[in-house]
Amino acid sequence: MTDSDTPKIGQVWRYPYLWSHEADAGRIEGAKQRPTAVSLLTTNKEGEDVVMLVPLTTLDPAGNPFAVKVPETELRRAGLDPAVQAWVIANEYNFEAYKRTYYLEPGAHQGQFSSMFIKLVQGKMVEAIKSRKAKGVSRN
Template identity: 30%
Template structure:
């Protein structure tokens, strides 16, 4: 399989770097995880695409306003494992697609994609991320 074109709502496997890790001087993500593309915007004529992703985690949020739970049906359609999953609204990574941190799904070499978030869920997610950024309650870690 080849690397897909990035588009908002696409869930890919990515080595996500949390802002607290970056603050401690860590440069590489410590865990590969599903991440949802929030933004995919053409950067230059050479085909670069500025991409912003948000992590999907099993960890129940301590701040309920900083995450949104993914409905079980959407998790199943994405092929995520059992259990509850949350999209983080306050932690984002920014990079030029595909970057160095895109990863293959476990047991599926060359397959980077879980699928698309349902349209309604993605719109709710996008609006919540934008609101977090507008109120300066979100962090973007540059990975370029």
């Protein structure tokens, strides 16, 4: 992965997201490529840079207090169709050491959320993690 392909907070990437219920059922691959947002960057115990990706969905996540509706302007910034409603699901995430990933492909970066919007998503994600309602799936 080159520096231009290095994930940055707020970027939107096409990614084979693996939902926690799919991982719980024994799947190791996501069903399809979907837009995901880089929500956090951290370091693991081995000192590797780790990316945390949250999924976007067009299915109404009714009743999920950690879903963030994506405004039309942000959909445009993310390279998505502004005529189609979408939500970021902030209590689900995939995480992996991105320098050894097979899933974040070069050229799969498609857009960028504003810093204000991604901070809103991060706040919901932290809230979900603190309340133990977040589900993370390791991809390494």
